[in-house]
Amino acid sequence: MGEKSQVRKHLKKELIFPNQKFATTDDLFTSIANKAKELGYVNDQFLTKIKKREAEFPTGLQLAEQGVAIPHTDADTIKKEFIAVVTNSNTQFHRMDDPSQAVTANAVFVLGLNQPHAQLQLLQSLMALFQDNEFLNQVEAAKTADEILKLFED
Structure with missing residues (x-):
C-alpha cells in the first residue's frame, strides 16, 4: 500500500478543515477536539492530553519550503481512529x-x-509525503475537504 493510501484510509471528511486560521495551538486543538468529540472519535480526555503532549513533545517540522505539524496523543483518548487535517492555519508550533x-x-x-x-507506520508515511514539496503545496492550495481527500488517492 502506498504512502498516500496509508494516510487516506484514516482521513475523515468531517475532520478536514481547509483554510482555517487559528491564533494558537490551543485554539486549533480545542476546535478539533470539540468536533471530534461531537462525532464520537475521542473521549473527554483528548483535549487535555493533546495539549499536554504538545507542550512536552512538540511536533512542528520545518521542511525545505514550509512548516507542518503532526500533533498526536495517547491511544486511550481515541474511540475511533482518524486523521484530522487543517490547512493554512499559520499556527505557531x-x-x-x-x-x-x-x-x-x-x-x-x-x-x-x-x-x-x-501510528509509527503512519508517521513514516507522512514523513515520506512531506519530502514532496509539490504535494504539500497541492494540499495547502485545496479549497475543499473533497479536494484534499482526492490528493491522497494513489
Missing part, C-alpha cells in the same frame, strides 16, 4: 528537533490513532 524554535505550520495533521504500531 514548537519544533520537534529544537523546541526552543517555532515553526509556522501551514498544514497540520492531527493523528487520532489507538494502535501504536499503526
Whole structure:
C-alpha cells in the first residue's frame, strides 16, 4: 500500500478543515477536539492530553519550503481512529528537533490513532509525503475537504 493510501484510509471528511486560521495551538486543538468529540472519535480526555503532549513533545517540522505539524496523543483518548487535517492555519508550533524554535505550520495533521504500531507506520508515511514539496503545496492550495481527500488517492 502506498504512502498516500496509508494516510487516506484514516482521513475523515468531517475532520478536514481547509483554510482555517487559528491564533494558537490551543485554539486549533480545542476546535478539533470539540468536533471530534461531537462525532464520537475521542473521549473527554483528548483535549487535555493533546495539549499536554504538545507542550512536552512538540511536533512542528520545518521542511525545505514550509512548516507542518503532526500533533498526536495517547491511544486511550481515541474511540475511533482518524486523521484530522487543517490547512493554512499559520499556527505557531514548537519544533520537534529544537523546541526552543517555532515553526509556522501551514498544514497540520492531527493523528487520532489507538494502535501504536499503526501510528509509527503512519508517521513514516507522512514523513515520506512531506519530502514532496509539490504535494504539500497541492494540499495547502485545496479549497475543499473533497479536494484534499482526492490528493491522497494513489
